[in-house]
Amino acid sequence: MIEMKSVSKWYGTTQVLNDCSVKINKGEVVVVCGPSGSGKSTLIKTINALEPIQKGEIWIDGVAVHDKATDLPKLRSRVGMVFQHFELFPHLSVTDNLIIAQIKVLGRRRDEAKKRGLQMLERVGLIDHQHKFPGQLSGGQQQRVAIARALSMDPIIMLFDEPTSALDPEMVGEVLDVMVGLASEGMTMMVVTHEMGFARKVSNRVIFMDVGGRILEDTTKDEFFGKIEDRQPRTREFLNKILQY
Amino acid sequence: MAYWQNVWDRWQFLWDDRGDGVTYFQWMLSAWGYTVAVAATSLVIALVFGIVIGTLRTLSGHRVISAFAAGWVELFRNIPILVQLFIWFFVISELVPGMRSVPGFVLACCALGFFTSARIAEQIRAGIQALPTGQRNAAYAVGFTQFQTYRYVILPQTFRIIIPPLTSEAMNIVKNSSVAFAVSIPELISFAMQTQEETSRGVEVYLAATVLYAVTALVVNRVMAFMERRMRIPGLTVQTQGAH
Numbered sequence: 001m002i003e004m005k006s007v008s009k010w011y012g013t014t015q016v017l018n019d020c021s022v023k024i025n026k027g028e029v030v031v032v033c034g035p036s037g038s039g040k041s042t043l044i045k046t047i048n049a050l051e052p053i054q055k056g057e058i059w060i061d062g063v064a065v066h067d068k069a070t071d072l073p074k075l076r077s078r079v080g081m082v083f084q085h086f087e088l089f090p091h092l093s094v095t096d097n098l099i100i101a102q103i104k105v106l107g108r109r110r111d112e113a114k115k116r117g118l119q120m121l122e123r124v125g126l127i128d129h130q131h132k133f134p135g136q137l138s139g140g141q142q143q144r145v146a147i148a149r150a151l152s153m154d155p156i157i158m159l160f161d162e163p164t165s166a167l168d169p170e171m172v173g174e175v176l177d178v179m180v181g182l183a184s185e186g187m188t189m190m191v192v193t194h195e196m197g198f199a200r201k202v203s204n205r206v207i208f209m210d211v212g213g214r215i216l217e218d219t220t221k222d223e224f225f226g227k228i229e230d231r232q233p234r235t236r237e238f239l240n241k242i243l244q245y
Numbered sequence: 246m247a248y249w250q251n252v253w254d255r256w257q258f259l260w261d262d263r264g265d266g267v268t269y270f271q272w273m274l275s276a277w278g279y280t281v282a283v284a285a286t287s288l289v290i291a292l293v294f295g296i297v298i299g300t301l302r303t304l305s306g307h308r309v310i311s312a313f314a315a316g317w318v319e320l321f322r323n324i325p326i327l328v329q330l331f332i333w334f335f336v337i338s339e340l341v342p343g344m345r346s347v348p349g350f351v352l353a354c355c356a357l358g359f360f361t362s363a364r365i366a367e368q369i370r371a372g373i374q375a376l377p378t379g380q381r382n383a384a385y386a387v388g389f390t391q392f393q394t395y396r397y398v399i400l401p402q403t404f405r406i407i408i409p410p411l412t413s414e415a416m417n418i419v420k421n422s423s424v425a426f427a428v429s430i431p432e433l434i435s436f437a438m439q440t441q442e443e444t445s446r447g448v449e450v451y452l453a454a455t456v457l458y459a460v461t462a463l464v465v466n467r468v469m470a471f472m473e474r475r476m477r478i479p480g481l482t483v484q485t486q487g488a489h
Binding site for chain 1: 393397
């Protein structure tokens with residue numbers, strides 16, 4: 001479904017992704033973790049070309065993301081993305097947030113788009129808030145609307161870029177619940193997160209990145225959490241720190 | 246009592262015939278109409294060009310386009326408005342073929358409109374750059390093209406941000422329209438100067454012009470404040486009352 005081959009990226013002379021190769025199959029849930037500045041967010045943003053790459057190849061469902069000739073808007077419309085800071089469109093109501101891209105990008109009729117959007121809003125448990133504006137919702141609710149917005153486009157994969165990092169602890173659960181539900185339905189997901197509980201519960205694989213944008217580990221969940229002594233020293237250090245509390 | 250009678254009498258010249266069947270009062274209203282027409286037309290020109298140029302300045306990766314937009318802004322804001330007006334009238338209309346037949350009213354509106362467009366362009370640019378980059382990313386992520394991103398996500402938010410400075414700009418254009426007297430547009434200052442000469446009622450004439458400018462600016466201010474309230478996004482910002 002997604003394949004990254006030897007992807008490298010520089011900001012000026014600073015290398016932020018170093019020869020990263022990842023393969024995600026249909027229905028897989030892959031968690032990406034690692035310390036700040038390790039390039040996790042950059043990695044996930046290269047997949048729908050929000051961040052350009054200088055070297056390597058990225059393929060989504062047979063389409064070459066790295067190819068200049070690729071119709072990026074069309075490609076991105078098939079890839080759902082959820083951001084750390086939600087990024088709902090604040091000047092549009094919840095309903096309009098859900099339908100605008102369906103109408104303008106996918107060319108759906110308004111009633112059709114609204115039906116699909118409200119289905120997804122129902123799914124994240126916020127159907128009562130359809131007439132509100134994003135600024136009138138809590139962070140957790142905004143993030144659930146953002147997930148519904150991405151799902152309304154019927155994506156083939158969902159990318160999550162630290163979806164719970166900006167939330168109050170109490171609201172993390174409601175967002176993770178939605179994500180667990182998606183995973184259990186077989187949605188292909190790539191999730192950058194520090195929520196190790198989520199990784200343990202639903203992920204198939206865990207990728208660990210370290211500073212400099214290098215992928216240190218790419219293993220199954222059971223292996224990653226099961227035998228800590230088999231991990232690389234840097235991974236052990238990271239896991240020991242974050243699992244301590 | 247005699248004092249107030251005197252004050253009253255001093256304003257009676259307004260009903261005098263100017264000599265061509267038009268009273269000074271009618272002339273004043275017509276001059277006010279010119280002021281409003283020059284200001285309104287210039288504002289439309291300023292908004293259209295300001296929005297386009299301000300947007301072009303924010304396009305990354307288009308060297309030539311953003312250099313052109315930057316050049317536009319510098320050209321029209323680095324030259325005094327009066328000089329620009331004279332250049333339209335005495336240079337451009339002489340040198341550019343076909344411009345000689347363009348009415349003075351249009352030339353004055355071009356001068357004022359382009360001058361103000363440079364200022365509005367800068368406000369638009371500042372407004373666009375004030376938005377978090379996440380909004381742009383989110384728009385691209387749902388599949389919007391660059392044009393759609395600006396049309397549906399960036400610009401609607403930018404307009405709300407820049408309504409207060411845009412209010413000032415709209416009021417400025419009313420006041421700046423007074424320079425049009427210098428090229429014989431029969432607007433308020435033109436009326437005031439000529440009437441002063443013909444009737445020697447300088448105090449009354451300039452007081453009247455002052456009040457009409459103030460009223461016009463106030464109306465513009467109220468209209469903009471109304472728009473600001475109408476466009477308010479529920480739950481988004483703590484709004485201050487009215488415009489500034």
